Amino acid sequence: MSFPKKSIQDPFKPWKFFVFPTITIKPTYSFPFLLKLIIALFAFASIFCPLFYFAFPSRADGYFSCSHCDKSLRIFGHQKITIGDDVSGTPNYEKTNLSHIVFGISSSVEKWNNRCHYNELWWRPNITRGFVWLDKKPLENESWPETSPPYRISADTSRFKYTCSYGSRSALRIARIVKETFELGMDNVRWFVMGDDDTVFFLKNLVMVLQKYDHNQMYYIGANSESVEQDVIHSYTMAYGGGGFAISYPLAAELVTILDGCIDRYASSYGSDQKVDGCMREIGVTLTKELGFHQIDIRGNPYGLLAAHPLAPLVSLHHLDYVESIFPGMDQIDSLKRLINAYQVDPGRTLQRSFCYDLNRNWSVSVSWGYTVQLYPSLVTAKELDTTLLTFQTWRTWKNEPFVFNTRPMSQDPCQKPVLFFLESVENVGENRSLTRYRRNIEKVECNGPEYAPLLATEFLNVSASTLNPKIWKMAPRRQCCDVINGGKGDFQVKIRSCNPFESVTPP
Numbered sequence: 408m409s410f411p412k413k414s415i416q417d418p419f420k421p422w423k424f425f426v427f428p429t430i431t432i433k434p435t436y437s438f439p440f441l442l443k444l445i446i447a448l449f450a451f452a453s454i455f456c457p458l459f460y461f462a463f464p465s466r467a468d469g470y471f472s473c474s475h476c477d478k479s480l481r482i483f484g485h486q487k488i489t490i491g492d493d494v495s496g497t498p499n500y501e502k503t504n505l506s507h508i509v510f511g512i513s514s515s516v517e518k519w520n521n522r523c524h525y526n527e528l529w530w531r532p533n534i535t536r537g538f539v540w541l542d543k544k545p546l547e548n549e550s551w552p553e554t555s556p557p558y559r560i561s562a563d564t565s566r567f568k569y570t571c572s573y574g575s576r577s578a579l580r581i582a583r584i585v586k587e588t589f590e591l592g593m594d595n596v597r598w599f600v601m602g603d604d605d606t607v608f609f610l611k612n613l614v615m616v617l618q619k620y621d622h623n624q625m626y627y628i629g630a631n632s633e634s635v636e637q638d639v640i641h642s643y644t645m646a647y648g649g650g651g652f653a654i655s656y657p658l659a660a661e662l663v664t665i666l667d668g669c670i671d672r673y674a675s676s677y678g679s680d681q682k683v684d685g686c687m688r689e690i691g692v693t694l695t696k697e698l699g700f701h702q703i704d705i706r707g708n709p710y711g712l713l714a715a716h717p718l719a720p721l722v723s724l725h726h727l728d729y730v731e732s733i734f735p736g737m738d739q740i741d742s743l744k745r746l747i748n749a750y751q752v753d754p755g756r757t758l759q760r761s762f763c764y765d766l767n768r769n770w771s772v773s774v775s776w777g778y779t780v781q782l783y784p785s786l787v788t789a790k791e792l793d794t795t796l797l798t799f800q801t802w803r804t805w806k807n808e809p810f811v812f813n814t815r816p817m818s819q820d821p822c823q824k825p826v827l828f829f830l831e832s833v834e835n836v837g838e839n840r841s842l843t844r845y846r847r848n849i850e851k852v853e854c855n856g857p858e859y860a861p862l863l864a865t866e867f868l869n870v871s872a873s874t875l876n877p878k879i880w881k882m883a884p885r886r887q888c889c890d891v892i893n894g895g896k897g898d899f900q901v902k903i904r905s906c907n908p909f910e911s912v913t914p915p
């Protein structure tokens with residue numbers, strides 16, 4: 408493992424920075440210069456000695472007598488390093504990859520049998536690192552599936568307080584997963600990623616997102632709930648556990664020293680994620696929001712939410728047992744497998760949108776790559792296309808609002824609705840290109856209006872796109888553009904591409 412040039416491992420580097428110039432002093436330097444130098448050295452010592460003192464408070468004994476000494480030094484080094492040199496912002500360590508992540512999945516013996524199929528969609532045995540944390544040992548006579556992550560049994564939490572009347576004490580155990588995982592002392596860990604047993608992670612995108620951040624700094628990365636009622640009750644500014652969240656190594660190292668105290672101090676908080684968030688407030692680290700983590704605190708049909716995915720890599724989906732299947736006429740696991748087929752061909756493009764107009768027919772097209780295409784028999788503004796179709800309700804009260812984003816109604820009138828197409832197949836064509844094929848969803852009632860007739864005559868629709876270059880996630884976010892390629896009757900093709908200068912989705 409390599410580190411930035413300024414050597415995060417070496418806590419004394421800041422000293423070298425100051426000492427080095429003295430070596431190069433030529434004998435011709437005057438007395439006043441030497442005097443200034445001595446004063447500078449004294450000033451330096453008086454500033455930095457207290458820092459050393461504060462960097463090693465009483466619990467530092469623990470750091471120095473434990474087997475993680477190198478890690479605590481590294482943390483110390485990391486904090487110093489940010490004072491000094493690197494202003495270029497380009498980190499100098501090897502890119503983060505999957506091996507740097509350790510997962511902590513919360514479950515229980517009772518739940519695992521029904522939830523492991525979600526896990527198996529993304530877990531890669533012997534490649535992904537981490538554990539499922541259970542409340543007790545699985546039954547002796549039942550073998551643990553090879554396709555599941557290895558399990559660990561959480562430590563007893565009966566000594567902790569829990570006073571939330573509508574919650575479950577299991578929140579205590581789950582809150583401590585990050586600590587119990589950290590204390591395993593695994594090698595070469597940059598990120599601890601927490602998730603539930605019904606969280607589906609999209610690993611390549613998770614890695615792509617974490618690569619944007621310097622793991623030597625203290626990061627807490629995730630997203631909040633889609634339902635305002637949830638955010639009001641729990642928090643707007645915490646990472647919701649089901650959507651999953653990532654904690655960088657140095658932050659985890661600080662978190663675990665105070666976590667047990669937080670669990671008691673935030674005894675009235677409902678969830679494990681809130682107890683972790685309590686600690687984050689004490690440390691003073693705020694949530695870095697990444698829009699690809701999805702708690703899915705909604706009920707009903709998640710279509711609108713997924714079809715309006717923000718301009719960010721899809722990192723996780725959650726609560727999939729509580730919403731309708733994402734593809735019509737399929738169960739949820741098969742639906743997810745279909746989405747994952749597309750994801751495997753072009754991870755970064757999964758659910759990414761493009762809008763374009765077919766000006767020969769005055770149609771509007773909205774592609775959510777790898778999932779769905781919406782066709783409208785009119786020129787709909789980009790602002791409307793961009794707004795989430797309300798096909799779902801809120802998590803707690805099953806109401807139509809409010810959400811943390813704007814919505815537009817999905818009309819019951821078939822002559823006011825877009826015609827929906829769903830992913831049918833995906834293939835690689837040529838180097839770095841994909842062809843996705845979408846099939847029209849036949850609905851019970853369809854519009855008889857003349858403008859809908861040609862839309863309803865279209866059964867299939869092909870979308871071609873180049874593999875999305877992950878570099879775009881480090882640039883200013885911009886939706887990609889598309890063209891409708893007219894191939895005659897019933898044959899609809901769309902080509903996604905990056906936009907040209909001064910190009911916009913503007914009706915004539």
Ligand SMILES: *[C@@H]1O[C@H](CO)[C@@H](O)[C@H](O)[C@H]1NC(C)=O
Pocket residue numbers: 408409501502503504505506507595
């Ligand atoms: C991940 O990065 C480490 C360096 O920390 C490197 O040794 C390892 O080969 C990388 N693994 C993969 C799969 O690229």
Ligand SMILES: *[C@@H]1O[C@H](CO)[C@@H](O)[C@H](O)[C@H]1NC(C)=O
Pocket residue numbers: 532533553554
């Ligand atoms: C994982 O590794 C172990 C030991 O190296 C091996 O026995 C097992 O078959 C592997 N599992 C899978 C699913 O590859």
Ligand SMILES: *[C@@H]1O[C@H](CO)[C@@H](O)[C@H](O)[C@H]1NC(C)=O
Pocket residue numbers: 546548549
């Ligand atoms: C394991 O034993 C329990 C009772 O001890 C029983 O209910 C369960 O069906 C058994 N499972 C298998 C796979 O035999």
Ligand SMILES: *[C@@H]1O[C@H](CO)[C@@H](O)[C@H](O)[C@H]1NC(C)=O
Pocket residue numbers: 766767768769
């Ligand atoms: C498309 O709409 C424009 C103006 O809104 C109209 O002038 C044109 O005739 C329409 N074209 C078709 C093919 O309907």
Ligand SMILES: *[C@@H]1O[C@H](CO)[C@@H](O)[C@H](O)[C@H]1NC(C)=O
Pocket residue numbers: 838839
């Ligand atoms: C395809 O992608 C790979 C990796 O991103 C790149 O090295 C290669 O040049 C690309 N090929 C074409 C034809 O663009």
Ligand SMILES: *[C@@H]1O[C@H](CO)[C@@H](O)[C@H](O)[C@H]1NC(C)=O
Pocket residue numbers: 832834842844868869894898900
């Ligand atoms: C659309 O895709 C299907 C399957 O991938 C392919 O057989 C068909 O030829 C494509 N149509 C066009 C017009 O490219």
